[in-house]
Structure formats: structure tokens, C-alpha cells
Amino acid sequence: xxxxxxxxxxxxxxxxxxxxxxxxxxxxxxxxxxxxxxxxxxxxxxxxxxxxxxxxxxxxxxxxxxxxxxxxxx
Numbered sequence: 001x002x003x004x005x006x007x008x009x010x011x012x013x014x015x016x017x018x019x020x021x022x023x024x025x026x027x028x029x030x031x032x033x034x035x036x037x038x039x040x041x042x043x044x045x046x047x048x049x050x051x052x053x054x055x056x057x058x059x060x061x062x063x064x065x066x067x068x069x070x071x072x073x074x
Contacts (some may be wrong), residue, residue: 003053003054003074004054004071004072004073004074005052005053005072005073005074006055006069006070006071007046007049007054007056007057007058007070008030008046008051008052008058008059008068008069008070009067009069009070010043010044010045010046010067011049011066011067011068012037012043013037013038014024014064014066015037015041015043015044015064015066016032016033016039016041017041017042017043017044017063018063019032019044019052020061020062020063020066021044021052021061021067022044022060023061023062023067024057024058025057025058026029026055026057027048027051027052027053029046029047029049029051029052030044030045030046030047030049031044031045031047032044032045033045033064034072035070039067042071044056044058044066044067050053052069054069054070054071054072055069056069056071065070
């Protein structure tokens, strides 16, 4: 079975900090930043890209479509 490595890209300007992506991540790799975007929301950040498999659970769960998931085969 092939192993996959993933990384996410969050559109910081559109993220509302709902935290649904962090709840959906099976590896607890997403948290809300301590910084805020121009709308005053704490935005989502990936805290550990080395363990991400690119499962896309976070991107599917995001109600605003702010997360793009990139996945490569190792």
C-alpha cells in the first residue's frame, strides 16, 4: 500500500475560525492561530505537516471552502 504525504493551505483572509477543520482532523494537526486575520478571527493553521496524510477531512468539513489539500505519494 502506498504512503501519502499531505499539506494544507488555508485562505487566511476567508477563514472564520469555526474550528470544524480541527475537529475533523483525525491526527489533531490543525489548531487556531493566536493571531487574527483582517476580520478579527483566529484562523486555522497546520501545526505538524510531517504527520499529515492528505485525507482531506479538513477541507471537506470547512463550510467556507478555505482549505486546499495537497497530497503526494511517497
